[in-house]
Amino acid sequence: MPVTLHDLAREVGVSIATVSRALSGAPGVAEETRQRVLAAARAAHYRPNVMAQRLQKQRTDxxxxxxxxxxxxxxxxxxxxxxxxxxxxxxxxxxxxxxxxxxxxxxxxxxxxxxxxxxxxxxxxxxxxxxxxxxxxxxxxxxxxxxxxxxxxxxxxxxxxxxDGEYGMYHATRYLIALGHRRIAYISAPYTFMYSTHRLQGYRKALAEHNIPFDEQLIAIGDLRDRSGYNLTRDFLSRENPPSAIIACNDWMASGAIGAARDMGLTVGQDLSILGFDDVPLAQIVHPRLTTVHQPAxxxxxxxxxxxxxxxxxxxxxxxxxxxxxxxxxxxxxxxxxxx
Amino acid sequence: MPVTLHDLAREVGVSIATVSRALSGAPGVAEETRQRVLAAARAAHYRPNVMAQRLQKQRTDxxxxxxxxxxxxxxxxxxxxxxxxxxxxxxxxxxxxxxxxxxxxxxxxxxxxxxxxxxxxxxxxxxxxxxxxxxxxxxxxxxxxxxxxxxxxxxxxxxxxxxDGEYGMYHATRYLIALGHRRIAYISAPYTFMYSTHRLQGYRKALAEHNIPFDEQLIAIGDLRDRSGYNLTRDFLSRENPPSAIIACNDWMASGAIGAARDMGLTVGQDLSILGFDDVPLAQIVHPRLTTVHQPAxxxxxxxxxxxxxxxxxxxxxxxxxxxxxxxxxxxxxxxxxxx
DNA sequence: AGTATAGATGAAAACGTTTACGATGTCAAG
DNA sequence: CTTGACATCGTAAACGTTTTCATCTATACT
Missing domain, CATH: 3.40.50.2300 (Response regulator)
Incomplete structure (x- = not known):
C-alpha cells in the first residue's frame, strides 16, 4: 500500500535508479529531472522504507x-x-x-x-x-x-x-578532613561496580595524605538504596566510637543516612556530617540539602x-x-x- | 563475512528454502534433513539477519x-x-x-x-x-x-x-477533609496534561460532596518541579487566610512544599498537611515522609x-x-x- | 564529417530472508 | 498397472532499496 520508489518511477516516467539518485542527492541526474522527482515524491508523500535501506546498506543506523x-x-x-x-x-x-x-x-x-x-x-x-x-x-x-x-x-x-570517581572522592574526603573530621565512615557501592574501587581509592588517598590511618571498621557496603544507607548509618552511630562524618557512594544512601541520623536525634551538618555522590535532584530536596559530588549525567x-x-x-x-x-x-x- | 542461509545451504547440500524451513520449524522438511541443518547452523554459529527478515516479513518486531x-x-x-x-x-x-x-x-x-x-x-x-x-x-x-x-x-x-487520577485525588481530598481540613490548596500540573483535569475533578468532587465551596484562589499551577512547589507554597502561606493543607500534583512539588513550610517555621503534619501524587522513592525519603497517591509505574x-x-x-x-x-x-x- | 567526452539514464545485481508454486519420488489403493 | 495422495525439496519471486555498469544522447573538438 505505501508508495515505493517503483511507484514514483512509473509516475515520473523514469527508472527507479534515477529516482533513488534524485532523492538521495547523488550526482548524475539532470536538475530538471530531479525537480520532477522531488515534486512527485512530495505529492505522493513518499517515505523510504528504512528496512530496505538497512538491508541494502548493511547498516542499521x-x-x-x-x-x-x-x-x-x-x-x-x-x-x-x-x-x-x-x-x-x-x-x-x-x-x-x-x-x-x-x-x-x-x-x-x-x-x-x-x-x-x-x-x-x-x-x-x-x-x-x-x-x-x-x-x-x-x-x-x-x-x-x-x-x-x-x-x-x-x-x-x-x-x-x-x-573520575577517585578524584571526586579524594576531594570530598579532603573537604571533610579540612573541616576537622578524622573518623570518616564510608558506605561503598558493591564491588561488582568498577567505580566502587576508584572511589574508595580516592578516599584512601586523602586519608593517607593526612596521615589518618585507614580503618577497615569504617567501611561498609550498601546496595545503593536509601534503606541500606539508613541501616548502615544506624549501625555506625551505635558503636562506641562513632564516626563524625559519613560518605555514601550515592545520594540515595546518603539520604538514608540523613534519615538515620535524624531518627537518632542528631543534627546533620552539626553533630554529624554526611556527604553523597551523584547530585541527583533529590540532593537539593532533603533536609539539610546534601553536600555531594556532581556527576554530569x-x-x-x-x-x-x-x-x-x-x-x-x-x-x-x-x-x-x-x-x-x-x-x-x-x-x-x-x-x-x-x-x- | 557473517554466515547466511546460502552458506548453510551449500554446506548441507540442500536449497536455501529448505534451510529456512528447517530453522523456522516450518512443516514440509524431513526430520533427518532438519537435524542436519540445525547441526550445521549451530556449528557455523548462524544467526539470521534481522533486517532481511524484517524487509521480507514487512514487520519490524x-x-x-x-x-x-x-x-x-x-x-x-x-x-x-x-x-x-x-x-x-x-x-x-x-x-x-x-x-x-x-x-x-x-x-x-x-x-x-x-x-x-x-x-x-x-x-x-x-x-x-x-x-x-x-x-x-x-x-x-x-x-x-x-x-x-x-x-x-x-x-x-x-x-x-x-x-484514575480523579479517583486518586477524590480519595486524597476526602482524607484531608476527614482530618478536619476545609481550606485545602491545590497545586495543579499544567493543563496541557490531560491528567491535570481529571485530578482536579476528583478534588472538586470531594469538596462538593462535603459542601465546601470551591475557591479559585486556592488553585495554583506548578511546573512539576520542586522549585515551583516551594514558591507556590510560600505564596499560599503568606496570605492572610492561609490553607491548612496543600495537595500537589506530584511528589516533587509536594517536596518543595515541605521545604517551604519548614523554612517558614511550620511543622509539616501538624501545622500544615501536605499531600503528593506518584509515590516515587523520594516520597519515603523526605521528612516527614510523604502521604501520597501511589501510581504503579x-x-x-x-x-x-x-x-x-x-x-x-x-x-x-x-x-x-x-x-x-x-x-x-x-x-x-x-x-x-x-x-x- | 568523424570522433572523443561528458552527462543523463536504465538494466540488473545485490543485500538475506520467506514463501508460493511446481517438480519429483514413494507408496497405497483401485 | 494406473492413479492419486502425500511428503520432500528446489526454483524463483518478492520485500524496497542502492549501486555498478553499460547505453545512449548531445556537445565540442579535430
Missing part, C-alpha cells in the same frame, strides 16, 4: 544500550538523565536508539549476542562497567564497536568515558553517544579515553567536627 | 516510544520505572524497543511521522496524553497501532491505560506494552480501556487540622 532493570539503576534519575543525553545526541545524527532491558532470567551475554550477531545495531553503549567485564571482553573479541561508560581492569584497550550520555557515532563514522576520536572531573557541590549536610 | 526530554518527565524516576516495565514486557515477547527523544526544535509530529511512515516500528506507546492530542489524532488517521498512557478528550475511541508500563503486543498480534483485547485505581499511601505529612 541504530545504537543500542542494555540496561539491567532488576538492579536499582533504572529507577534512578541519574540513569534517566544519562539516557536523555544519549537519545538527544542520537537523534541529532539521525540514529535510532534501541533500549533493551536484560531479560532477568537470561544470561546477560545472550542479550549482547542478540544485538551483535543478529546485527540489530551498529554500535553499543556499555554502562556500569565491572571488574573483568565479560561484556567488554566479548565485544572486543567480536570486534564490535562500542563505548563504555566507565573503565574496567581488563588487559585491553577500549574507548570509554568515565567520571546528561552530558556524559551525550558525550558517550557522540564518541560512539564518531567511531562508527570512522572518524578518529581525539580522545578514546575521557575522564571527567566531577565537582564537589557544597551545601548544608557537612560542617566542622563538633568539639565535644 | 519493534515497539516505539517517544519521550520529550525537554520536559521534566525523563529525569523523573516515575518514567524510568515505566520504561522498565515496557522494556521487560517487550523483551519477553522478543520485541525490540525503540526509544526516541523528541528533537526539541523539531515539530513533534515529525518524530511520529518518522516512526510511522518510514515503518521503523510496528506500534507506538503514547505517553502523557494531552487535551485534543494531535499525536493521537494523527495515529488514528493513519490507522497505526498504538496504546496511550492516559486518556484524551478527543471525539474518537482508542485503546489506553490510565491511572512499572506495572503500568508493563501492562500497556502487553496491550500493544496483543493489538499487533490481532488478539482481541479483553479491555481496550483500562483504568487503574491508585491507592492512597498514608505516611506522616498529613495530620488533623490544627485547632488554633
Amino acid at each position: 541504530t545504537l543500542g544500550i542494555i540496561v539491567p532493570t532488576s538492579s536499582t539503576r533504572f529507577g534512578d534519575p541519574f540513569f534517566g538523565d544519562f539516557l536523555a543525553g544519549v537519545g538527544d545526541k542520537a537523534i541529532e545524527h539521525e540514529y535510532d536508539l534501541l533500549v533493551s532491558t536484560r531479560a532477568p532470567e537470561a544470561d546477560e551475554l545472550h542479550t549482547y549476542e542478540r544485538m551483535v550477531r543478529e546485527r540489530r545495531v551498529d554500535g553499543l553503549i556499555v554502562i556500569s562497567t565491572r571488574p573483568h567485564d565479560e561484556r567488554i571482553l566479548y565485544l572486543l573479541e567480536q570486534n564490535f564497536p562500542f563505548v563504555a561508560f566507565g573503565r574496567s581492569d581488563i588487559d585491553a584497550e577500549f574507548p570509554y568515558l568515565d567520571v 546528561y552530558e556524559a550520555g551525550w558525550h558517550i553517544c557522540d564518541m560512539l557515532i564518531r567511531l562508527l563514522r570512522q572518524e578518529t576520536l581525539e580522545q578514546r579515553h575521557v575522564l571527567l572531573q566531577p565537582e564537589l557541590i557544597v551545601r548544608e549536610s557537612c560542617g566542622p567536627r563538633a568539639t565535644s | 519493534t515497539l516505539g516510544i517517544i519521550v520529550p526530554t525537554s520536559s521534566t518527565r525523563f529525569g523523573d524516576p516515575f518514567f524510568g520505572d515505566f520504561l522498565a516495565g515496557v522494556g521487560d514486557k517487550a523483551i519477553e515477547h522478543e520485541y525490540d524497543l525503540l526509544v526516541s527523544t523528541r528533537a526539541p526544535e523539531a515539530d513533534e509530529l515529525h518524530t511520529y511521522e518518522r516512526m510511522v511512515r518510514e515503518r521503523r516500528v510496528d506500534g507506538l506507546i503514547v505517553i502523557s496524553t494531552r487535551p485534543h492530542d494531535e499525536r493521537i489524532l494523527y495515529l488514528l488517521e493513519q490507522n497505526f497501532p498504538f496504546v496511550a498512557f492516559g486518556r484524551s478528550d478527543i471525539d474518537a475511541e482508542f485503546p489506553y491505560l490510565d491511572v 512499572y506495572e503500568a508500563g508493563w501492562h500497556i506494552c502487553d496491550m500493544l503486543i496483543r493489538l499487533l498480534r490481532q488478539e482481541t483485547l479483553e479491555q481496550r480501556h483500562v483504568l487503574l485505581q491508585p491507592e492512597l499511601i498514608v505516611r506522616e505529612s498529613c495530620g488533623p487540622r490544627a485547632t488554633s
Whole structure:
C-alpha cells in the first residue's frame, strides 16, 4: 500500500535508479529531472522504507544500550538523565536508539549476542562497567564497536568515558578532613561496580595524605538504596566510637543516612556530617540539602553517544579515553567536627 | 563475512528454502534433513539477519516510544520505572524497543511521522496524553497501532491505560477533609496534561460532596518541579487566610512544599498537611515522609506494552480501556487540622 | 564529417530472508 | 498397472532499496 520508489518511477516516467539518485542527492541526474522527482515524491508523500535501506546498506543506523532493570539503576534519575543525553545526541545524527532491558532470567551475554550477531545495531553503549567485564571482553573479541561508560581492569584497550570517581572522592574526603573530621565512615557501592574501587581509592588517598590511618571498621557496603544507607548509618552511630562524618557512594544512601541520623536525634551538618555522590535532584530536596559530588549525567550520555557515532563514522576520536572531573557541590549536610 | 542461509545451504547440500524451513520449524522438511541443518547452523554459529527478515516479513518486531526530554518527565524516576516495565514486557515477547527523544526544535509530529511512515516500528506507546492530542489524532488517521498512557478528550475511541487520577485525588481530598481540613490548596500540573483535569475533578468532587465551596484562589499551577512547589507554597502561606493543607500534583512539588513550610517555621503534619501524587522513592525519603497517591509505574508500563503486543498480534483485547485505581499511601505529612 | 567526452539514464545485481508454486519420488489403493 | 495422495525439496519471486555498469544522447573538438 505505501508508495515505493517503483511507484514514483512509473509516475515520473523514469527508472527507479534515477529516482533513488534524485532523492538521495547523488550526482548524475539532470536538475530538471530531479525537480520532477522531488515534486512527485512530495505529492505522493513518499517515505523510504528504512528496512530496505538497512538491508541494502548493511547498516542499521541504530545504537543500542542494555540496561539491567532488576538492579536499582533504572529507577534512578541519574540513569534517566544519562539516557536523555544519549537519545538527544542520537537523534541529532539521525540514529535510532534501541533500549533493551536484560531479560532477568537470561544470561546477560545472550542479550549482547542478540544485538551483535543478529546485527540489530551498529554500535553499543556499555554502562556500569565491572571488574573483568565479560561484556567488554566479548565485544572486543567480536570486534564490535562500542563505548563504555566507565573503565574496567581488563588487559585491553577500549574507548570509554568515565567520571573520575577517585578524584571526586579524594576531594570530598579532603573537604571533610579540612573541616576537622578524622573518623570518616564510608558506605561503598558493591564491588561488582568498577567505580566502587576508584572511589574508595580516592578516599584512601586523602586519608593517607593526612596521615589518618585507614580503618577497615569504617567501611561498609550498601546496595545503593536509601534503606541500606539508613541501616548502615544506624549501625555506625551505635558503636562506641562513632564516626563524625559519613560518605555514601550515592545520594540515595546518603539520604538514608540523613534519615538515620535524624531518627537518632542528631543534627546533620552539626553533630554529624554526611556527604553523597551523584547530585541527583533529590540532593537539593532533603533536609539539610546534601553536600555531594556532581556527576554530569546528561552530558556524559551525550558525550558517550557522540564518541560512539564518531567511531562508527570512522572518524578518529581525539580522545578514546575521557575522564571527567566531577565537582564537589557544597551545601548544608557537612560542617566542622563538633568539639565535644 | 557473517554466515547466511546460502552458506548453510551449500554446506548441507540442500536449497536455501529448505534451510529456512528447517530453522523456522516450518512443516514440509524431513526430520533427518532438519537435524542436519540445525547441526550445521549451530556449528557455523548462524544467526539470521534481522533486517532481511524484517524487509521480507514487512514487520519490524519493534515497539516505539517517544519521550520529550525537554520536559521534566525523563529525569523523573516515575518514567524510568515505566520504561522498565515496557522494556521487560517487550523483551519477553522478543520485541525490540525503540526509544526516541523528541528533537526539541523539531515539530513533534515529525518524530511520529518518522516512526510511522518510514515503518521503523510496528506500534507506538503514547505517553502523557494531552487535551485534543494531535499525536493521537494523527495515529488514528493513519490507522497505526498504538496504546496511550492516559486518556484524551478527543471525539474518537482508542485503546489506553490510565491511572484514575480523579479517583486518586477524590480519595486524597476526602482524607484531608476527614482530618478536619476545609481550606485545602491545590497545586495543579499544567493543563496541557490531560491528567491535570481529571485530578482536579476528583478534588472538586470531594469538596462538593462535603459542601465546601470551591475557591479559585486556592488553585495554583506548578511546573512539576520542586522549585515551583516551594514558591507556590510560600505564596499560599503568606496570605492572610492561609490553607491548612496543600495537595500537589506530584511528589516533587509536594517536596518543595515541605521545604517551604519548614523554612517558614511550620511543622509539616501538624501545622500544615501536605499531600503528593506518584509515590516515587523520594516520597519515603523526605521528612516527614510523604502521604501520597501511589501510581504503579512499572506495572503500568508493563501492562500497556502487553496491550500493544496483543493489538499487533490481532488478539482481541479483553479491555481496550483500562483504568487503574491508585491507592492512597498514608505516611506522616498529613495530620488533623490544627485547632488554633 | 568523424570522433572523443561528458552527462543523463536504465538494466540488473545485490543485500538475506520467506514463501508460493511446481517438480519429483514413494507408496497405497483401485 | 494406473492413479492419486502425500511428503520432500528446489526454483524463483518478492520485500524496497542502492549501486555498478553499460547505453545512449548531445556537445565540442579535430
